[in-house]
Amino acid sequence: MHKLGLIGGLSWTSTARYYEIINQTVHRTKGGQNSAPLLIESLNFAEVARCATQDDWDCASGQLIGAAQRLEQAGAKCLLICANSMHRIYEQVQAAVEVPILHIADLVGQKMKAEGVEKAALIGTGNVMKEKFYRQRLVGHGISLLPADMDLADRIDRIVYDELAVGKVSRESERFMKSEMTDIAKEDVQAVVLACTELEMIVDVKANVLPIYDCTSIHAKAGAAFILSE
Known part of the structure; x- marks a missing residue:
């Protein structure tokens, strides 16, 4: 089996x-008794999140580049950045290493295209x-996306950073996301892209x-498929 590297701690809950x-x-x-040959570089999420919150992406890329190297x-022999949001600096990190880094949005877009999905909501x-770096990857695979819901994005930020990233799951947040999913289902879309590695904790x-x-x-x-590849 091939050895896979994970850039984690973004947050530890999703890395687990x-x-x-x-x-x-x-x-x-x-x-x-087989298990995966893995290397994990688990960063301090507080430091990376501080960079992102201050919109200092050079700071964030420096930390991820160091981890990748x-x-x-x-x-x-291959890497995963275990966070959707940190793919904003994917190109900088990939340019700093020789091994491939599997882009999360490309993998999702490929799967959706293969399954005939053309319209979706990005959550x-x-x-x-809100930004183009992720949306453009999906659009490049032929996926049309609903416009970003700014209020929903702000609420998800609070849920992720204040609760899920520290392992807290609240019934209030579960109910909120269930209600949002019900509302999205009324839109002219075929699917929802759950583009946050922690949201699975509160969305069935x-x-x-x-x-x-x-x-x-x-x-x-996809990481496991690399490990098992010929």
């Missing part, structure tokens, strides 16, 4: 989910919903009217 999905996938394929030097933190991706493309699961399974 990546670890779980990747190992479950490898075990289902290989059986026995350390993983490459330690023997990782995530503020920079994912299997119990909604519309299909939900859970970016965490899609990204992690």
Whole structure:
């Protein structure tokens, strides 16, 4: 099996989910006591989030580039950035290493295109919903997206950074997201893109009217596929 590197801690709660999905996938394929050969560079989320909050993306890219280079030097043959929002600096990080970094939005877009989805709602933190870096990747795969809901983006930011990133799951936030998903289902869309690695903690991706493309699961399974590739 090939060794995969994870740039995690963005937050630790979602990184733990990546670890779980990747190992479950490898075990289902290989059986026995097999588990995934992984290297994890778990960053201090407080420091990275501070950079992003202050819109200092050079600061954030410096931290992720350092992590990527350390993983490459330690023997990782492919990398995942375990956060949708940090793909804003994907190009800078990829340029700093020789090994490939699997882009989360490209993987999601490819899957949606293959399954015939043309119209979707993009749900995530503020920079994912509002900025072009993520939306353009999906549009490049032929996906038309609803305009960003600014109020929803702001509310998700509070839920993610104040609750989910520190392992807190509240019934209020679960109810809020369920209500939002019900409202989105009334729009002219075929699916929802759950473009935040923590939202899976409060959104039941299997119990909604519309299909939900859970970016965490899609990204992690692609990492597992690399590990298992010939």
